[in-house]
Amino acid sequence: AQSVTQPDIHITVSEGASLELRCNYSYGATPYLFWYVQSPGQGLQLLLKYFSGDTLVQGIKGFEAEFKRSQSSFNLRKPSVHWSDAAEYFCAVGASDDYKLSFGAGTTVTVRA
C-alpha cells in the first residue's frame, strides 16, 4: 500500500520569503501525486498534481512542485509567500490500481509579517 510522510509538522516563514514543504512517498510503481491546501475549518483545495511527463509541475497561487523518483519526493515550493498562504498543506498519493488517496499528516504554515 502507498503512504506519505511529511517530515515537517510546522513551518514559520516571513512574508516575502521562499517556502519549501517536503513530501516523501512510498509506492512501488509510478505514483499519482497531489498537493492540497486547507484553511482553518475548510475543505481541501487542490494546488497541483503530477500524473506523468514533466517532473516540474505548476499549480495555482504561484506554487510549484518537483517529482524526484530517485528520492521518492514531491516537494512543494513557492518563491515568495503571502500572508494568505498561512494554512495547512497536505501531500497525497494515489496508486494506479487504487482509487483512494493516502494523505500525509500535513504541514502547518505560519506567515509572519
Next chain:
Amino acid sequence: DTGVSQDPRHKITKRGQNVTFRCDPISEHNRLYWYRQTLGQGPEFLTYFQNEAQLEKSRLLSDRFSAERPKGSFSTLEIQRTEQGDSAMYLCASSLNEEREWETQYFGPGTRLLVL
C-alpha cells in the same frame, strides 16, 4: 458552476444519537468518496462509490457507519449510536472517471461532528 457541497457544516450531538450527513458531488462526476479527518491528521479514506455502487469500504468504517448513493447522485453517510471517538471532520470528494487519466478528486467543505 458549483463544487462539492456538504450539509450540515457543523453537527453537535450527544453520545448514542444517530447522525446523517449529505454530500452533493459535482454534477457530472461519477465517483464519490468519503474521508474522515481527525485533529492534526490528514484525511483517511472511508469508502467510495462509482455511480450507485459502493465499491470499497475501509476497515475504519465500523458496522455503525453506513453510506448510500441512491441513483448515483448525492450520497449520505449515517453514523448510528455515535461515540466520542467519532468526533472528526467528514469530507466528501468527487471525481470523473476517465479511462486515460487518473482522476482528480475535488473536496467539499466538510461536516464537522462533535459528539458530547
